Amino acid sequence: MANLQALRRKIGSVKNTQKITKAMKMVAASKLRRAQQRILAFRPYGQELRRVLANLSGRVNQAVHPLFQKRPVKIIQVTVVTSDRGLCGAFNMNVIRKATQLIQECEGTGAKVIVGVVGRKGNDYFRRRHWPIRNPNVNVFERLTYEHALEVGWGAVEAFTEGVFDEGYIVYNEFKNVVQQQVVVEKVFPIEPLEEFGAAETPSGGGYLYEPDQEDLLESLLPKYAQGQVYRILLESSAAEQSARMAAMDGATRNAGELIKHLSLKYNRSRQEAITKELMDIVGGAEALK
Secondary structure (H helix, E strand, O other): OOOHHHHHHHHHHHHHHHHHHHHHHHHHEEEHHHHHHHHHHHHHHHHHHHHHHHHHHHHOOOOOOOOOOOOOEEEEEEEOOOOOOOOOOOOHHHHHHHHHHHHHHHHHHEEEEEEEOOOOHHHHHOOOOOOOOOOOOOOOOOOOHHHHHHHHHHHHHHHHHEEEEEEEEEEEEEEEEEEEEEEEEEEEEEEEHHHHHHOOOOOOOOOOOOOOOOOHHHHHHHHHHHHHHHHHHHHHHHHHHHHHHHHHHHHHHHHHHHHHHHHHHHHHHHHHHHHHHHHHHHHHHHHHHH
């Protein structure tokens, strides 16, 4: 009887867990839908900003701006974008593993490496390692806004222009579709030349008229471009996180269902054995009384 009670409690516990994982899957699906909408809403702004900068960079000398300047690489910053919460499968470990590999490759060139982290999981991992962490950003993805990108992006722009590091890479999960994410390593500093995007005319066929002059405008727009890239990466990572969590919770819900079936079968068998044993005792007692 004690064994049956333990099985009943375990079945109840697994059912409660299944309800939680099912609810988390639904919440992740809702957040994923919002993240996808934000990516689509930001895309036209990013494309137009890229087009204007490409046009500008074709008219002025790019080398004059510090964000374009290539220096001897002595210090490299690797920024790792993870989630603030767990329960999303291998989402965080895939990024951390790729970032660690990149850090070791950079150290192999003789450069010093500093780590930037966005997300609590990455911060928890790297603060226990020997690499120095610069300006960690945690609790970003709970309510991700453009202001977060401005804070992260502007801090990186200032650090690069002030010579804190000579090259900057960012490692993050890119959202491919609902069931797939891809770990991406992207070089963000110095900014690569934009000639490949540089049609010198607007989509309507007319040229741009700039006010004030082109150099001042390039000086103003390049930091915004870098911040926009950071915002795009944060949006991609947010969507990929919710996708990974939705898949993980779906798998957990199905596994809980399989475990409930197994435990229910075991419970029914044990119950039948207990009933059969009681009947045999009754029959044996009746036979003894004869």
